[in-house]
Amino acid sequence: MAKSLLIISRQAPWAGLSAREALDIALAGGAYDLPVGMLFLDDGVFQLSALQQPAALQQKDLTANLKALEMFGVEDLYACSTSLVERGLSADALSVSPLTVLKDKELGALIDRYEQVITL
Structure with a gap:
């Protein structure tokens, strides 16, 4: 039986390779039917x-990768509500849906649901 995997993506889209690597994982x-959440x-x-605006940085847009998930x-995509608020992003202005927005106190329970966790 496949182990479930949670990928925690903590880097801005073009702050290095971490964002793209998280999506690739x-x-x-x-693709291998592993239960994956992000x-x-x-x-x-x-x-x-x-x-x-990735073109301004001569980068490839990650939105297509997000939509390919x-x-x-x-299908289990989550965002931290505090992170959204601190960065001035509202849940209705995001490019991904469905997306579950979680409060800080809910993050521990989410992480506990997965057998393996990778943070990038």
């Missing part, structure tokens, strides 16, 4: 913004 896990925390919530069976 999620897509690969989903939690966007801290600056990782910027990956969810619909107002990204569902096609690969990665």
